[in-house]
Amino acid sequence: MNRRVVVTGLGPVSPNGSDRETFWTSLIHGHSVIKILPQFSSSEEDYRxxxxxxxxxxxxxxxxxxxxxxxxxxxxxxxxxxARKALADGHLKVEQENQHRVGVILGTGIGGLEVAAQQAIDLKEKGLGKLNPFAANASVPSAAASEISVLMGLKGPNLTVSTGCSSGLNAIGLAYDMIKMNRADVLITGGAETPLTPVIFATFDISRQMSVRNEIGAQASSPFDVNRDGFVLSEGAGIVILEELEHALKRNAFIYAEVIGYGVMADAYKSFGLDPEGKGAAEAIKLALRDAEITPQDVNYICAHASSSREGDLKETNAIKAIFKDYAYKLPVSSIKSVIGMPFGASGGFQLIASVLAIENSIIPPTINLKTKDPLCDLDYVPNTARETNLEYVLMNSFGLGGNNSVLVVKKYS
Structure with a gap:
């Protein structure tokens, strides 16, 4: 059975907009939402x-x-x-007749860890009797998917994926596979993350992975730029509706795009280190293209992982060159993280939303803050200005700490 999978609902909840139009307008106009956060700039802790x-x-x-x-x-x-926004955008109603064929697969790297962190503080300061009785359920990574299923009466597959920054795109890839395998007709999928809490922020601050260019604020996230010095943390939820094509057509749903390929591979390089040659990422791209049954030359645009990491942006560039060869230099590649920062497990959902809107509007969002290209990152990164062009096939990369490489391919629906 050849079950095709399409995107029928979008639900961005992002620092740059919590509706489809605002989110998209911010991306194509390059309106960065990165700024100094008082809770970290005026804290007693000496955050870098x-x-x-x-x-x-x-x-x-x-x-x-x-x-x-x-x-x-x-x-x-x-x-x-x-999820509510995505369902509303897709005009999808869950009823008793279809609730066993509708499910949730979400990605998150951290989940509700801030709740557990607060429990530790309260235990020390207030004692066991004053702890939050709901904290156990609220803190686990599966909390969001579980609560969505309860609130919306979804009795189909319910899963949570946690592979760091690539969690969201892997959740979408798994949802795509499950619909193809006839395990569901509709899946709410994507990712959510809230890492702007003292414990998480401090953890990444001390690891020296984040940008310390506080003085330039909105310009600090600068993927592929020679002066990039790390990612900028952000938060949000990028939620989408994936649906089996015939199911969507029967209810006259609007179809944004079709998902046609997914690949996931590991670097197996070193603990929480990235392979600078991007071999695992290249294999994931190859697998996704094979699944999509297209050639590298068919791809019109890559919505990159590119988080403004010195190691990560180079890894991605090398992986793209390894697969696309000479065509890599003609292929537009851009990073929405230059605008919204690094929302970890929510990244993949935001990338898919951006990619299908790019197809719909025939516009590629730019990589902003790209002033001087890194000589080792020498591809076409659509610097600073959006580009109008017809898009048939779009590929997305999402790479997690520890070397998880996730790739998804979508095409214009026809």
Whole structure:
């Protein structure tokens, strides 16, 4: 059975916009949402970096009740809001007749860890009797997928994927595979992350992976630039609806694009280190292209992982060159993380949303803050200005700490 999988709903909840139009407009106009965050710049802790991209004024109402807001972590709240928005965008109703064929597969690298961290503080300061009784359920990575299924009555597959930064794209890839295998007709998928908490922020600050160019603020995330010095943390939920084609057609759903290929491979290089040659990433690209049954020359655009990491951006460039050969120099590659920062497990969802909107609007979002290209990163990164061009096939890369490499391919629906 040849079951085709299409994208029928988009639910971005991002620092640069919590609706499809605002999110997209910010990307194509290069409006960075990265700024100094007071909770880290004025903290008693001596953080090296003060930068981040947060969702200002976020509230989960009216999507969930005030009682539920108290019970759920911010991570779960973002995911629920994203799922509600994606379902509304896709005009999809879950009813008793179809609830066993609709499920949730989400990605997250961290989950509701901030809830567990607060429990540790409260245990020390207040004692066991004062702990939050909901913390156990709220802190686990599977909390968001579980709560979405309960709130929306989804009795189909319910899974959580955790592979670091690539969690979201792997969740989408798994959802694509499961629909193809007839294990579901519709899956809410993507990723959510809330790493702008003291423990997580400090963990990455001390690891020296984040940009410390506090003085330039919005320009600090600069993928492929010679002066890049690390990623900038952000948060959000990138949620989408994947649906079997015939199911979508029967209900006259709007189809953004078709998912046609997925690949995942490991570097197996060293603990939480990246292979600078990008061999594992290249193999994942090769696998995704094979699954899509297209050639490298068919790809019109790569929505890159590129997080402004010195090692990561070079790894990705080398992987692209390894697969696309001379065509790599003609192939547009850009990074939306130059605008929104690095939202870890939410990245893949945001990339898919950006990619299908790029196909729909025939516009490639730019890589902003690219002033002087790294001589070792010498491809066409669509610097600073969006580019109008017809897009048939788009490939997305998402790479996780520890060497997980995830690649997804989508095409214009026809």
């Amino acid at each position: 970096t003060h930068l981040g991209a947060e969702i200002s004024g976020f509230t989960a109402e009216p999507y969930i009740t005030a009682k539920e807001i108290k019970r759920f972590s911010r991570f779960t709240q973002l995911a629920i809001v994203g």
